[in-house]
Structure formats: C-alpha cells, structure tokens
Amino acid sequence: MTCVNPVLDCLMNHRSIRKFKSDPVPEATIETILRAGTRTATAGSIQPYAFIVIDEPALLKKISYIPAPLAIVAVVDQYRVKRYYELNDAPFYNDQAINLMISAWDATIALQNVVVAAESMGLGTVYIGMILSMNLQEALGVPEYVVPAGLIALGTPDEDPPLRPRLPLEAVVHRNGYQIPSDEDIAAWYHEGDAAWMNRFENEWTEEQRVKFIERGVTNRAQNWTVGHYTEEFTIVQSKGVMDNIRRAGFRLPTEERP
Numbered sequence: 459m460t461c462v463n464p465v466l467d468c469l470m471n472h473r474s475i476r477k478f479k480s481d482p483v484p485e486a487t488i489e490t491i492l493r494a495g496t497r498t499a500t501a502g503s504i505q506p507y508a509f510i511v512i513d514e515p516a517l518l519k520k521i522s523y524i525p526a527p528l529a530i531v532a533v534v535d536q537y538r539v540k541r542y543y544e545l546n547d548a549p550f551y552n553d554q555a556i557n558l559m560i561s562a563w564d565a566t567i568a569l570q571n572v573v574v575a576a577e578s579m580g581l582g583t584v585y586i587g588m589i590l591s592m593n594l595q596e597a598l599g600v601p602e603y604v605v606p607a608g609l610i611a612l613g614t615p616d617e618d619p620p621l622r623p624r625l626p627l628e629a630v631v632h633r634n635g636y637q638i639p640s641d642e643d644i645a646a647w648y649h650e651g652d653a654a655w656m657n658r659f660e661n662e663w664t665e666e667q668r669v670k671f672i673e674r675g676v677t678n679r680a681q682n683w684t685v686g687h688y689t690e691e692f693t694i695v696q697s698k699g700v701m702d703n704i705r706r707a708g709f710r711l712p713t714e715e716r717p
C-alpha cells in the first residue's frame with residue numbers, strides 16, 4: 459500500500475523490535491510519548507489507568523525478559539479513582555467487571571498511542587504479554603484496584619526486521635454482522651504462513667530437531683502454536699496469574715454475587 463501521510467506511514471511500517479541499543483531514552487522524549495498516550499480517548503473522561511515507567515536496571519530485568527533501556531507498564535487504575543471519589547463523598551462501586559474491562563480498554567489504547575508516538579520518533583517497541591499474570595503488588599508496589607493491562611519494552615532499535623505478515627483483510631473484516639467463514643476460507647487465509655512454516659520445518663531444520671518436534675506432536679504451524687509454544691499448561695498458569703491479580707486487586711469477579 460502506498461502511504462499518503464506520515465501517520466499512516468508510521469502505522470503501516472510497524473515492526474516489533476526485540477534488540478535495543480543501551481542508550482537511555484531522553485527524558486523529553488519519554489514525556490512526549492507519555493503525553494501522546496494520555497491524549498487517547500478515555501471512557502467518561504476519567505482516565506482510569508496509569509503508566510509505570512521503569513528505567514532502573516534490576517527492575518527492568520524483573521519486568522521484561524527482553525533487554526531494553528526502558529519499559530512502560532500500563533495498569534488499570536481504579537485506586538486513584540476510588541480515592542478521588544472518597545475525597546468527594548461520592549460512592550465507589552467501580553470494582554465490577556464493566557469497570558475492569560473499560561479501564562483495561564482505556565489503558566491499552568493509551569499504551570498503543572505511546573507505541574505509535576515512540577515509533578514516530580524513531581524508537582522501537584515490543585509488547586510483552588506476561589505482565590498480565592505478574593504480581594505487581596509484589597514487583598511494583600501497586601495498591602488495591604490496580605491490575606496490569608499491558609507492557610512495552612522500548613528503546614533505540616538495534617535491528618531492522620522486515621514487516622511481519624498479516625492475514626488478508628477479508629479474514630478479519632466482517633460487514634454488518636459476523637459471517638461464519640468456511641473451512642476452505644480459513645485454510646486459504648492461513649495457507650501462506652503455513653507453507654512458509656512447513657518450508658522451514660522441512661528444509662531448514664535438522665533431522666534431530668524435526669524428530670523432537672514430531673515426538674511432541676508438532677507437524678504443522680497450528681500445532682507449533684499450541685502444543686509447541688502456547689501450551690495448555692502455560693495457558694492455565696498464565697490464566698491463574700490473571701485471575702489472582704483481579705482477585706488480589708479487590709475486583710468482584712464476574713461469577714461472584716454482590717456481598
């Protein structure tokens with residue numbers, strides 16, 4: 459696609475960066491990208507989220523397995539909202555599923571604005587999903603009603619990876635309702651990526667590697683995603699971490715009755 463303006467140019471050239479130079483990100487740049495983050499739309503104009511900026515090396519290591527000079531954690535922040543309400547004799551009942559979801563929506567779109575702003579200034583970023591299951595009360599001292607919503611590691615890129623493939627638009631876009639795709643459609647949409655994976659599997663991997671994967675039940679890309687990478691055990695452990703975070707923060711879990 460030919461891009462027609464610098465914003466689209468930036469969006470269309472997004473690549474996750476996983477190798478960073480060690481130079482610190484200048485304070486003025488950090489402030490600019492965070493400000494851009496806070497310009498995102500926000501439900502009820504309440505901004506029920508916060509950014510926790512991390513540049514302390516030991517903490518960076520703990521939070522992000524990808525070495526980078528800076529990390530930004532976006533959290534749901536109903537603690538600040540609660541205290542504000544309490545200071546103004548307003549009742550607080552934002553400990554419910556809708557508030558959790560809306561705040562997580564707020565937090566992640568704000569973080570995506572930070573990503574776009576950072577990329578527009580020549581920085582590289584990568585999201586790191588495991589923050590959602592991390593105990594931030596322990597790691598970062600967050601109070602009640604604060605749960606992780608997203609994390610980016612960022613810095614000056616030390617690699618220039620190619621654009622990663624995306625599914626064709628028709629695979630992800632529905633008009634005026636969800637049209638159930640046929641098995642043939644699904645197979646066709648994933649075909650290119652599947653074929654590329656199979657090519658690597660058959661031609662680039664050693665016989666020993668191949669045998670190891672086959673023994674684990676991995677003979678195609680879908681199986682590599684599930685049994686090979688995001689295993690059921692991993693998914694269960696991560697989900698437990700997420701639910702523990704929600705519970706620990708004091709949110710009423712959707713299945714619980716009002717006390």
Ligand SMILES: Cc1cc2nc3c(=O)[nH]c(=O)nc-3n(C[C@H](O)[C@H](O)[C@H](O)COP(=O)(O)O)c2cc1C
Pocket residue numbers: 472473474475476584585586587588621622
């Ligand atoms: C919610 C989310 C979580 C992600 N978590 C990780 C992660 O833990 N580690 C990682 O290396 N990349 C992570 N990524 C980056 C994706 O792997 C990356 O976006 C995808 O491979 C496509 O590559 P691209 O961003 O360069 O287009 C994550 C992306 C998203 C949106």
